[in-house]
Amino acid sequence: MKFVAVSSCPTGIAHTYMAAEALEQAGRAAGHDVQVETQGSAGTVPLDPAVVAAADGVIYAADLEVRDKGRFAGKPFVDVGVKKAVHDAPGVLAQAVAAVEAAQASGAPAAGATPAPVAAAPARQVGVGSRIRQYLMTGVSYMIPFVAAGGILIALGFMLASVAWDENGAIEVTAVDRTVLWTAFEWGNLQHWAVLLFQIGATAFGFLVPALSAYIAYAIADRPGLVPGFVGGTLAGLVGAGFLGGIVTGFLAGFLALWLATRKVPKGVRGVMPVVVIPLVATLVTGALTILVVGPPMKAINDGLSSWLGGLGTTALVPLGIVLGLMMCFDLGGPLNKVAYVFATTGLANATSSASTEARIMAAVMAAGMVPPLAVALATTLRPKLWTESERESGKSAYLLGLSFISEGAIPFAAADPLRLIPSFMVGGAVTGGLTMAFGSGVLAPHGGFWVTPLISSPLLFLLALLVGTAVSTVAIVVVKSLGHGKDPEAADVGAEPLVAAR
Amino acid sequence: MSTPLITADLVAVDLVAADRDEATRLLVDKLAAAGRVTDAAGFLADVRAREAQMPTGMPGGVGLPHARSEHVTVPSLAVGKLSRGVDWGAPDGPAQLVFLIAAPAAGDEAHLKILAALARRLVHASFRTSLLEAPDAATVADIVTREVVVP
Numbered sequence: 001m002k003f004v005a006v007s008s009c010p011t012g013i014a015h016t017y018m019a020a021e022a023l024e025q026a027g028r029a030a031g032h033d034v035q036v037e038t039q040g041s042a043g044t045v046p047l048d049p050a051v052v053a054a055a056d057g058v059i060y061a062a063d064l065e066v067r068d069k070g071r072f073a074g075k076p077f078v079d080v081g082v083k084k085a086v087h088d089a090p091g092v093l094a095q096a097v098a099a100v101e102a103a104q105a106s107g108a109p110a111a112g113a114t115p116a117p118v119a120a121a122p123a124r125q126v127g128v129g130s131r132i133r134q135y136l137m138t139g140v141s142y143m144i145p146f147v148a149a150g151g152i153l154i155a156l157g158f159m160l161a162s163v164a165w166d167e168n169g170a171i172e173v174t175a176v177d178r179t180v181l182w183t184a185f186e187w188g189n190l191q192h193w194a195v196l197l198f199q200i201g202a203t204a205f206g207f208l209v210p211a212l213s214a215y216i217a218y219a220i221a222d223r224p225g226l227v228p229g230f231v232g233g234t235l236a237g238l239v240g241a242g243f244l245g246g247i248v249t250g251f252l253a254g255f256l257a258l259w260l261a262t263r264k265v266p267k268g269v270r271g272v273m274p275v276v277v278i279p280l281v282a283t284l285v286t287g288a289l290t291i292l293v294v295g296p297p298m299k300a301i302n303d304g305l306s307s308w309l310g311g312l313g314t315t316a317l318v319p320l321g322i323v324l325g326l327m328m329c330f331d332l333g334g335p336l337n338k339v340a341y342v343f344a345t346t347g348l349a350n351a352t353s354s355a356s357t358e359a360r361i362m363a364a365v366m367a368a369g370m371v372p373p374l375a376v377a378l379a380t381t382l383r384p385k386l387w388t389e390s391e392r393e394s395g396k397s398a399y400l401l402g403l404s405f406i407s408e409g410a411i412p413f414a415a416a417d418p419l420r421l422i423p424s425f426m427v428g429g430a431v432t433g434g435l436t437m438a439f440g441s442g443v444l445a446p447h448g449g450f451w452v453t454p455l456i457s458s459p460l461l462f463l464l465a466l467l468v469g470t471a472v473s474t475v476a477i478v479v480v481k482s483l484g485h486g487k488d489p490e491a492a493d494v495g496a497e498p499l500v501a502a503r
Numbered sequence: 504m505s506t507p508l509i510t511a512d513l514v515a516v517d518l519v520a521a522d523r524d525e526a527t528r529l530l531v532d533k534l535a536a537a538g539r540v541t542d543a544a545g546f547l548a549d550v551r552a553r554e555a556q557m558p559t560g561m562p563g564g565v566g567l568p569h570a571r572s573e574h575v576t577v578p579s580l581a582v583g584k585l586s587r588g589v590d591w592g593a594p595d596g597p598a599q600l601v602f603l604i605a606a607p608a609a610g611d612e613a614h615l616k617i618l619a620a621l622a623r624r625l626v627h628a629s630f631r632t633s634l635l636e637a638p639d640a641a642t643v644a645d646i647v648t649r650e651v652v653v654p
Binding site: 015018020021088 | 559606620
């Protein structure tokens with residue numbers, strides 16, 4: 001592999017150069033190309049941009065702020081500090097190799113095909129496909145902690161609520177006015193604690209799409225991309241475009257900021273470009289486009305699908321369940337998912353018992369929405385080699401999120417590899433949606449997942465439908481993940497090596 | 504370079520010191536005696552300040568105190584070999600080989616490049632071993648002069 005590194009230290013006469021030498025040595029020993037920019041007192045010779053472009057990963061062995069960090073944006077990196085590089089350069093290099101492999105493995109589409117060799121080819125621009133993937137992966141990696149922290153807190157809130165209230169807890173907890181938390185919090189009141197957990201979790205969840213969008217833009221344009229990315233992502237959520245909308249706004253904001261940053265401007269303006277002009281203009285344009293261009297079709301899709309769903313009637317329940325299942329699993333909180341979910345919850349108003357058609361629709365929607373996170377969780381457990389370390393970790397929390405009917409738990413996986421995972425989710429969702437209808441389970445709770453099973457009629461059949469769809473989806477995921485990938489991510493990387501050497 | 508980085512009188516082959524601070528002070532005194540440091544106390548304070556940020560102990564029993572200081576006239580290296588090592592904050596044990604690097608505050612680029620080259624050589628175990636095994640001060644100075652060259 002090819003690495004670029006930056007070393008620096010407080011004095012700039014010893015560790016900076018020792019780290020550089022140690023990293024270059026470790027690189028030679030391990031068969032990797034390592035080029036170090038020493039940002040020390042003897043003057044900095046910047047790395048050749050072609051070398052930076054060709055690098056697979058970046059090593060920061062710097063105790064000072066790295067100069068012009070934007071050059072390396074979007075590449076997998078390790079940040080170890082200068083002392084670690086001096087003391088254990090081979091270890092640092094191994095870490096960097098692992099970071100690159102993780103990034104390559106999780107950016108699965110086309111990993112086996114062109115990008116890897118192109119990225120490694122010397123003096124050539126990194127392939128467009130692999131750059132796009134790096135941007136996307138940066139966004140996803142920053143989003144994952146929000147999903148995990150928010151999702152788990154919400155799930156814990158539901159669990160505590162089902163103790164604090166009765167079996168209705170998961171519904172009650174969302175209905176409590178949160179101002180009670182800072183106006184009348186009772187320390188001994190379990191219900192209040194459940195509301196506290198739920199509200200904090202929901203707040204963390206609110207950052208999910210904005211963070212995805214912001215850090216995609218950050219990967220593209222460095223810091224100037226953050227503001228338009230955050231604002232675009234938040235607006236994408238507002239107009240109901242979901243995480244797919246957030247990906248769009250992220251790229252939009254990033255490339256806009258990058259384009260603005262490369263404009264030639266008079267000297268006087270140059271200083272205020274990154275802090276004022278670029279964020280201002282990029283945010284205005286990204287925001288306006290999101291509201292005016294992305295928004296209306298979302299509204300149209302919403303209205304169109306809603307009336308179409310309403311017109312389907314409730315005579316053919318199994319096909320309806322299949323359709324709802326497909327919609328729930330397509331965009332995990334995006335427009336289609338919303339339409340299906342809102343269709344089900346608004347219907348609940350007319351439901352009289354858990355045997356009502358409306359309750360059965362709700363059950364189908366809930367079961368299908370639980371499939372994606374459970375299926376990825378299962379897939380990471382059964383075939384750990386297909387996933388990166390961080391995906392395996394997210395997989396664990398996805399179990400809890402899936403059981404809690406938090407479909408968003410699958411977003412990190414879907415965002416990283418949408419073309420393969422979304423169809424896999426949809427197949428499973430369709431099966432579960434259809435089966436739930438066929439089995440006749442119904443539920444009056446709009447959310448709660450596994451934690452409201454006592455409220456579900458024929459709960460065992462409900463769980464069976466969930467289980468079958470999850471199994472189908474898991475198999476689909478494992479199959480499509482294995483197809484384009486060779487046996488596992490590591491094997492795919494090894495496969496790419498000879499190609500590089502042959503050039 | 505007119506003035507070599509190191510001469511035999513900047514090498515202490517049998518340094519005896521109770522701790523890191525004393526070892527540093529003895530080496531600073533050598534630099535001062537050679538006229539390379541104008542104010543021994545001032546330079547020592549600069550080195551201490553750097554050590555306080557983060558101890559400069561390296562794996563392999565090496566201590567690497569250093570500073571850029573206005574009290575330094577020419578880039579210099581003083582080497583001390585301790586038969587009884589002193590703790591230099593390295594994870595793997597006390598330092599038996601101490602390199603004190605003195606850099607002038609207003610060093611021109613040529614000055615600083617030679618120090619950068621020295622730092623790079625210090626990473627190589629073979630370089631450190633040859634210094635540790637050198638029988639006398641002159642050999643140590645010779646090895647450094649021969650091996651540390653600006654590429």
